[in-house]
Amino acid sequence: MTEGPPIVVEHLVRTFQVKAGLARVEAVKDVSFNLEPGEILGFLGHNGAGKTTTMKCVLGLLHPTSGRARVWGLPPGSAGARARLGYVPENPDYDQSFSSLELLRAFAGMRGLGGTEADWRKLLERVGLRGWETMRLKNYSKGMRQRLSLALALQSKPGLLVLDEPTGGLDPIARKEFRDIILEENARGASIFLSSHLLSEVESVCNRVIILNRGTVVRTGTLEELLGGEETHRVSYLEDRTAREVTVPSDALQNTIDMLRAKGFPVTGVERSWKSLEEVFLSATGARS
């Protein structure tokens, strides 16, 4: 089998014609990145930044306008690429007339997987669907469909998991369980490509992050690279008996304290703080200058 990194995206461009006769909109502009084996790569961006479009190009659901994507060195959508892939779509949906157990059985059959009903029940229990195995999907909530979607993605113990906003409809406890499963799968050896709006989620599970803004990669790096070296201090002081705060870089801390004292503002506290991913994200996307 051709072996390559789990995902390689090279100069990917994807345009859409919103309405006949109107100009084309560039949803993804010259995006390039790799997902290395064993890595958890976070894909961040605001709504319409091009995250889902890029993911769908990687999965072979959309055809790139130019550039290319490869999965394990193979073209997206090819049998070899699909065989080692698990996918949790944004807002997953399946035929409502089936139960989760029937669906797992059918997907196993379609993928040529061995496995018994006991295995599928165990898998459903792992994603928190115990007791719902034989219930038809029309009775499922959005969060339950997401759990089922994760079960279907994990069914083949894939080497690559593509997760598009996987925790959107989940409550905080379910999100935590979801995160734990992602980390367990990564510990098993799976590479993970995770798109999420939840910065805390990305911060807690990802090794590396790509920030996309209007179809372009604006920042990329490991969490240490993005957050490290940006140590700041929060200085609290009183100005006319009103409590105030100012955040300053470490090298400007002493000057700031001296300046506040010179103005007659008593300093009430100094706290060390690090730049959060949210700040990095807002700054990279131009939402905060």
Place this chain on the structure above:
Amino acid sequence: MKGVLVFSVMTLRMLFRKRTPWGILIGVLLALFAIAQVPSFSVGNQGRFILDFGLFGIELGALVLALGLAANLFPQDREQRTVMPLVAVPLSRWQYLLGRFLGAAMVQASALLVSCAGLVVILLIRGIRVPGDILPATVLIVSEGWFLLATVFFFSFFTSPPLNWPLTTILFVLSQMSVRDFVGLAPSSPDLMRGLRLLLPHADVFHIKDPLAHGFDVAPQFFALAVFYGLCYTAFMLSLALAVFRGRDLK
């Protein structure tokens, strides 16, 4: 191929759980029953009438079943986004198309065979001799039905269901026309019309209701060739459908 079979069974179960095929089947059986109620001049004429119109009713049933079963399948899968998890991981696009087609084809064939059984029951109740070729005649209608089903799939990949119905019906009507009738549509350019007629399917090869109604024998080779023709045209339409589907983006 196992993936296609599993998916076709999944499609079959999904369609049987819907009301559409049952509604159409009941409609066809009621139409057959209504045909049998039409008074006729003599017993012999009534037999011919019931057979002729009964088989025609089953043929129309094949068209309505093809549209009712398949016109909405892909548009609904796309609308509800159920196609994405299928095509992204367990199935390739050709497996999806073939699986959906085979599932719908099995439901359609079952409904047509039940309709044929209904016609036989009506003939028996009326005391009319049941011709031995009625089952092969129905198999030919099934073959025509599969061609229509493939046509519906083809249109469903680039049109909406409301447009699929008239397009498939027009093709069904055109496929019934003889070369002379077809040339009559545009007498000023007969060569073009003849060429066009050659490309379009010839549904008349599936029709043996007239000889059957008049008690003539039909050679077994004719059945075999007609079924083969139907299967070839079905494969051709499915290839066209796949070519369109492969180029489609699943947004």
